Amino acid sequence: MIENKAWSGRFKEKNDMLFEKMNRSLPFDIRLYKEDIKLNKVYSKELARLGLITENELEAIHDGLNKIELEIKIKGDTLFTNEIEDIHMGIEGLLTHFIGNSAKRIHAGKSRNDQVATDIRLYMLKEIDNIIYLLKDLLISIVEIATDNFDLIMPGFTHLRQAQPILFSHYIMSFFFAFERDIGRLKDLIKRVSIMPLGSGALSGSAYPLNRTALQKGLGFEKISQNSIDGVASRDFIVEFLSDISILSLNLSRLAEDFIIYSSEKFNFFELSDKVSTGSSIMPNKKNPDSLELTRAKTGRIIGSLVSICMVLKGLPTSYNKDLQEDKEPLFDTIDTIKEVIEVTTILLDSIEINGKAMRKAIDSYSFATELADYLTINGMPFREAHHVVGRIVRESLENSVELTTLSESVLCNYNEKFKGIGDDWGTIEKFLEKRDLIGGTGKGSVQTQIEYARKILKDM
C-alpha cells in the first residue's frame, strides 16, 4: 500500500514523478487557501453538530486553521512537498501536523469534488467585487474627464475617416455606457456564482445528514445547488465570467486603439503621461504608448483563456472529470490581467493631456456636408436627392481644393435654389451642435444629461 496520498489505499505502485507533476494543482490552487480554510471552519461546525467531532476537537481545528492561514500567507507553497497534490490535501496535511488525528475527521461527508467547486465560487465572488470596484473607479475618471473638458470639440470618425464633429465629452462618455454594461453583466453573473455546491459529495450527495442551509449561511452563499451531479460538474459560471471579462476587454481594446491613434504625432489629440509610456533602447526620440498597446494585446490573452475553458468542457462526460482542473489557471490569470488593465487604463486617463486646439484644428470642413443635405431635406427635397446634390458639391469642391464650409449661400444656390436662406454661416460648430440635442446626441444639453445620468448611476451603485 502506498501511503503518501489521501487515496492511496488501493494502490500498489507510486505515481511516476512526471505524472505527479502534471497532476499537481497546488502551485496554482494555493490561491484558494483562504476560501478552503473558511470552508473547513464552517464545515467542521456542521460535523460537530452531527457529533462526528467533539467541541474540543472543533476548537482545535479552528485554532489550527487560523494558524495555517497565517503560515501560508507568509511561507506560501514552500510549506508543501511535491507529494501534496492540492490545497485541500495541503491544508488537511498541515492540520494533521498541527493538531494530530482530529484533523483526519474533517473530510467526512465531503469530497474534493464539491469542496473545490465551493472554494472557487467563494473566490470568484470576492474577485468579481474587486473588479466592479475598479471599474467604478474607471467610470468616475471618465465622468471627471468629460466634465473637465466639456466644451472641447473634436472630429468624430467612422471607418477612421472624418464623419462629423462631436464634443470630446460626448466621445469619452461613449465608453462610460459600454463599461457600465460590463458592470451589469458581472452583477447578473453573481447570482449564478453564489450557489453552494458543498454537500454534493463526490457526485451523489453527502452520505451525512448535513444541514446545507446552515452551511450556506455560514459561507455567505445566496443559494444552494439543487442537484449534486450538477453541483460538482458545472463550470458554466466560469465560462460566463470569462465571457464577461472578454467583452470588457474588447471594450478596453477599442479605447486603447483610439488612444494609440489619437495620440500619434499626426493626430496629436492626446499626450500620454510619461508615467504610462516608455522609450526605445535604440532611438532616443521615441515615446511609446506601451500601456495602451499592452491593454489592446491582453484581450488576446483573456479570450485565449475563454477558448481554453470552452475547449476543456466540450464533450466532457457529466459529473466530475479531472479535465476540470484546467479551469483554474485561465480563470486566475484572467482575474489578474483584467484588474491590472483596468487600473492602468484609469491611471492613463487620469494623467492624460488633452490637446483641445489640435482637435478643433483637425476638423475637416467636409464633415459638415450632411448639414447641407439636411437643409435641402427640410426645404422639401427628398433626402436621397439631397444626398446626391451635396455629393456633387463635395466632389467639385474637392477638385477645386475649396474648404466646404467656405461656400456661401449664393454659391450653394447656384447648385440648387433650395439652399436659399441657409446663410453664409451654415457650417459652424455651434449650429451643428445645437441641432443634435436629442437624447443621446452630441449637443451640449444631451451630453450634460448624460453626465448627470452617469453621476446618478455611480451614486446608486
Next chain:
Amino acid sequence: MIENKAWSGRFKEKNDMLFEKMNRSLPFDIRLYKEDIKLNKVYSKELARLGLITENELEAIHDGLNKIELEIKIKGDTLFTNEIEDIHMGIEGLLTHFIGNSAKRIHAGKSRNDQVATDIRLYMLKEIDNIIYLLKDLLISIVEIATDNFDLIMPGFTHLRQAQPILFSHYIMSFFFAFERDIGRLKDLIKRVSIMPLGSGALSGSAYPLNRTALQKGLGFEKISQNSIDGVASRDFIVEFLSDISILSLNLSRLAEDFIIYSSEKFNFFELSDKVSTGSSIMPNKKNPDSLELTRAKTGRIIGSLVSICMVLKGLPTSYNKDLQEDKEPLFDTIDTIKEVIEVTTILLDSIEINGKAMRKAIDSYSFATELADYLTINGMPFREAHHVVGRIVRESLENSVELTTLSESVLCNYNEKFKGIGDDWGTIEKFLEKRDLIGGTGKGSVQTQIEYARKILKDM
C-alpha cells in the same frame, strides 16, 4: 457621378465587381427585412410628425412597406440586383419603385449605422424568445423523463469510472438545472439587447428633433441608448448572446457525450430511436447516434462564431467601422444551429428507450466502498483512516475477485472491529439512497423535491 449607389454622389468610378460582391451584405441581411420594414413604418410616422412627409405620403409609405414585406416573403433575394448593397437600400429601392419619390424621404435623419443596429436588436429579441421557448420544451421533456423513470437505478460516474449508484431521475435532472441557468442568462441578456439605437445617426445623433421616446414605444424597446457613438459602435450584446449560446451548447455537448457512451453496445443503458439514428452505407449492422454526434460537434461551430466576432471587435476604433458587417453571419448561423440542436435533443429524449435492467445490472459492487468508510467514521474513526482501511479491503477483494458487497459483517470485522453492527446487508441500493436525502442528494425524497421545484419553475416561466 456614379448613380447606382445611395452614396455615389462624390464618386467618379464604379466599384470593382469583386469588391462589390465582398462588400454586399444583402444575401445575409435580407433576414432582417421584417425588422427593417417595422422600423421604417415607425420612423416614417415620426417624420410625418416633424412635417418632413405628409400624411398622404405616410400612408403611401406604409402601404408600400406592407407590399414589400409580402414580396420579399415570396421572392426573397431574387428581388434585388447585385448593385443593391444591403436590405436597407433594398427596401428603400423597392419603395421608390412602388410609390415613387416620397420613398426617398424616409432616410432623412437616420443612417444605416443606427438603422442596422436597431434592426439587429429587434431581430435578436424575437429569436431569444424563440430559443427560450424551445429550451422550455426541453426542460419539460427532462422533467417528464425523470418522472416516468423515477425509480431506476444507474451507476454514477466520475472520470468515466464507476463512483456511486444514483437514481436515473437524479442524473437526468442534473441537466434541468444546467439548462435552467442557460435560460436565466438569456433573460438577463434581454435588458442589454432591448436598447434602441435609432436616432443616433451616423455617430453624432440625428440632426432632426426626433422624439426618441415615441420611436422606442413604437418599436417596443425597453430603453433608449444614451450616447449616439455607443449606439452605433457597440456589439457587446452580440458577443454576450454568442457567449450564452456557447455555454448552452457546451452543456448540450456534455449530454450528447454521455448519451453516446451510455447508448454504446457495452453500456446499453439507452436505446436511441430510429428517428434520430442513421446507418452505414457499407456496414448493414450499424446504427449510429448521428444526432448526438452532430450536437456535440455543433459546439465547435458556435464557439467558432463567438471567437470570430471577438476577433472582429478586438482593437477596432470606436464608432462604426465596416468590420461590424461581419457580425451578422456568425449571429444568424448560431441562431439557426442552436434552435436545431435544442429541438433534435428534445426529440431524442422524447423517443429514447431507457434500459433500467442494464443500468441496474451494471452497478459495480465496489461503488459501495464509501459506505464502509462512512460506517467506520460514524463509529469514531477519522475519515482519512477509514479511507485507508477500506482502500485495503478494496485492493484485496479485487485481487481475490470478490464482489465487495458480498463481504459479510464478520469478514469486515476481521479487517477492523469497528465494522461491528454494520450488518450483512450494508451494501444495498436502498440503504445507499436513504442516506442521501439531503438537499440535492440522490435520495428519493430529494429527487422528488427537485422535480416539484422544477415543475414550479416551469409553471412560473
Next chain:
Amino acid sequence: MIENKAWSGRFKEKNDMLFEKMNRSLPFDIRLYKEDIKLNKVYSKELARLGLITENELEAIHDGLNKIELEIKIKGDTLFTNEIEDIHMGIEGLLTHFIGNSAKRIHAGKSRNDQVATDIRLYMLKEIDNIIYLLKDLLISIVEIATDNFDLIMPGFTHLRQAQPILFSHYIMSFFFAFERDIGRLKDLIKRVSIMPLGSGALSGSAYPLNRTALQKGLGFEKISQNSIDGVASRDFIVEFLSDISILSLNLSRLAEDFIIYSSEKFNFFELSDKVSTGSSIMPNKKNPDSLELTRAKTGRIIGSLVSICMVLKGLPTSYNKDLQEDKEPLFDTIDTIKEVIEVTTILLDSIEINGKAMRKAIDSYSFATELADYLTINGMPFREAHHVVGRIVRESLENSVELTTLSESVLCNYNEKFKGIGDDWGTIEKFLEKRDLIGGTGKGSVQTQIEYARKILKDM
C-alpha cells in the same frame, strides 16, 4: 423496412424530419461533386479489373457520371430531394436513375468514410493551387509597386510612432516576404493533403483486393495512406490548412490596418481608388475604406473557422465519427473568403495612389535622433551613454520647439564635444539611407537586392 436510405435495411422507423435536415450534408458537400465523380470513375475501373462489373457496365457508368457532372453543374442541388443525405448518395442515386442497376455496384468495397476523405483531399489540392496562384498575383503587384515607387521616402513607425525614415519600397517589400512564407506553408502542406485514403473502407480496409497504387495514379495523389483507421479518422490536414490561411489572413489584416491608417485624412499617404471604396448613406462627404476594413474583419471569420474545427476534433474517439461532417463548412467558407480577400487586396494595391509628397513631408526631424547617438558611438562613446546624451538633446529641443535636424554641429558640440566633425548636414535622408545598405536594410542597394531576389523567386515559382 425503410427504403429511402442506403443504410435503411435494419431500420424500422423513418428519420424525424428535423433530424434529417440536421443530418443532411448535401447542401454543402455538393461542392465536391466533381471530385466524387472523378473518384467513382477511377474506382469503377478498379471494380471492372476485379470483375465486379463488366466492361459494358463500366462504360455505362462513365457515361452516366459524365452526364451527372453536367446536370449538377447546371441544376445544382435542385436535382436532389430532401431524403438524399449527401453528394455520394446523390450521385449514386442519379446514376441509378440514368443507367439502372449497374449503378448499385459502385459502392462495393468502399465506404463513405474513405470516399469523403478522398473527395475532400482532391478538392483541397485544387483549391490550394488556386490560392497560391492568387498569392503570386499579389506578390507581383507588390514588386511592381516597389519598383514603380522605388525612391519614395516615408516615415517608418514602431508603436505607431515615428521611428526612422524608410524607403516606401522597403516598406511594401516587407509584405512580400511575409506572403512568400505563406505560400511556402501551403506548399509544405500539399504533401500531407496528397495522401489517398481510398481503400480504407469504413475503418478496417476494403475487403476487396484493390490495387491502391492504380487508384492513386488514377486520382493523382502523391502517396497512399498506410493505415486505414488513420485514413478515415484524420483531419489534421484541414486544421493545418485553416492554420496556414489564418496566418495569411493575419498578415493581410496587418496590411489592411496600415493602409486604413495611412490613407486617413491626417496621414494621407495613400489614396484608395473609388473602385474599392464606398460612401455613406447619410454623409455625402465620406469615402470609406470598406475593402480594407472587411479584409481586416475577415480574419475573425477565418480564425473562427479554425477554432471551430479544433473544437470539433478535440477529444473525439478515433476513426470516423459523425462530428467530422462539421469539417466542411468552415473549410469551404475559408477557401471562398481568402480567395476573395487576396483578390480584392491585389486590386486595391494595383489601383492605389501613393502620395510621395505627403509621406516625405510627414517625416519628423526627431526620427533622426539615432543618427546622433550612432555618431557618438563611432567616436568612442559607449552606446548606452550616447543614448542618454541624445535623449537630453531630444527633450530640450522638444521643449524649445526646435526641429532636431536643424541643430548645427556647433550646437551639438555644446552638448558633447564628440559631435565634432558631424557636419551641419548630419540629418539628411540621403545620409540616413546610405548607412543602411546592409542585407535587409532600408538602403537603396539593399532594397534593390530585395526586389531582384523577389523577381527571381517569382520566376522560379
Next chain:
Amino acid sequence: MIENKAWSGRFKEKNDMLFEKMNRSLPFDIRLYKEDIKLNKVYSKELARLGLITENELEAIHDGLNKIELEIKIKGDTLFTNEIEDIHMGIEGLLTHFIGNSAKRIHAGKSRNDQVATDIRLYMLKEIDNIIYLLKDLLISIVEIATDNFDLIMPGFTHLRQAQPILFSHYIMSFFFAFERDIGRLKDLIKRVSIMPLGSGALSGSAYPLNRTALQKGLGFEKISQNSIDGVASRDFIVEFLSDISILSLNLSRLAEDFIIYSSEKFNFFELSDKVSTGSSIMPNKKNPDSLELTRAKTGRIIGSLVSICMVLKGLPTSYNKDLQEDKEPLFDTIDTIKEVIEVTTILLDSIEINGKAMRKAIDSYSFATELADYLTINGMPFREAHHVVGRIVRESLENSVELTTLSESVLCNYNEKFKGIGDDWGTIEKFLEKRDLIGGTGKGSVQTQIEYARKILKDM
C-alpha cells in the same frame, strides 16, 4: 531626466508602479537568457571587427557573459530589481556591473526589436528539437506495443459503435502515422524559424556595416531575414508553431479519449498503471485515469494559446508594437505543456496492460455483417441490394436475439440463394483479416508492413 531605464533620456517622470509591473517582461523572458548571452557573444565579435570595441573589451565582455550565464542559472530572477524591464536590459545591466563601461557598448547597432526576435527564434529551434525527440520516443513505444501485441483482436469502432473487428496492432499503429505527420510539420517549420533577424535594428536596418552572414554563422541560423521591417514585425513562425502543437495536441486528445473509454470498467480493454492513475479522496474504490484526462484537457490550454497570439496579431500595424510582448507566455506555456503531455503519454503506453481476452470477447457478431454483403456482391448482386438484404437479416436476427455469425449457410440461403457456398465458417476473424491485406488494411501482412515501414522511418529520422 529619469536615469533608471535604458531609454529614459527624454523622459521627465518615472513610470507608475502598476504600469511598470504590466510592462515588465523579465519574469518570463528570463527564459531566453542563454540565447541572449549567445547573441551578445556573437554580436560583440562583430562590434570588435568593426572597431567599436577593442579585443580586450571583447574578452572582458565574453568573460562577463559567461559569468552572468552561471549567475542566472543559479539565482534566476532574484538577480534583478523591479526596474529592470526585460532580460536584454538585465544582462546588459549585470555586464555593466561586472565589467564596467565596456558593457555599455554592446547595444550599438542593434535594437531590442531585432534582439528579442533573434533570441526567441534561437530558443524555439532548441525546443522544436526537444519536442521532436520526445515524439520519437512516443513513436518507438507505439511500434513496440504494436509488435508485442501483434496478434490481438479488438472491436473496431466508428461512431463509438462496433463496426468491424481489427487487429489491436493496427489500431495502435494508426496513431503512429498521425504523430509522424506531426513531426513532419515541425520539421517543415524549422526553415521558417531558422531565419536571423539580427541586424534589422529597430525597423530600418542597423546603421553599422554589420556582416550579417558572419552573425548568421555564429548563431547557427539557416538564413538571414531579407527585410528589416519584416524581421522585427513577423511572428508568423510562432503562430505556425502553436498551430502545429495544437494539431499534435488534438491527436493526443483523441488517443486519450479512446483510452479513457477503453479502460473503463465496461470495456476493460486496457488497465492503466498505478503510475499514471489516481484515486479519490472520498471513494476508496476509485482508480481514475487522470493522466489521460489532463492530456485531453491540455488541448484546451494549447489552443487557447493559439487563439491568444492570433488575437494579438490581428489588425496590428506593421513593424514592432508592444503588443508583440504578449507572444512569449503562450509560447513558453505551450512548450512546457506539450513536452509534459508527450512524456506522460509515453509512460502511460509503456506501462499499460492490454487485456487481449476482454477485447476478443467484446467483438460483436454483428460486426461481421459486411462480410455477408460482400459475399453477395462477389456473387453478382449489386452492393446496394446486398446491403439491403443483409440489413434485413441483421434486423430479424436482432429481433430473435440470434448471434449473426451463428447463421449457417443454409439459413442464409433461405434469405437469398446467392449465399450458396459461403460455408458455415464465413464469420471468423481469420477470414475477416485475410481479406484485408491490401495496403493500409487490418490484415496481418498489411500491419506487418506498417510496422516495418515505421521502423525504417524511425531509423532514418
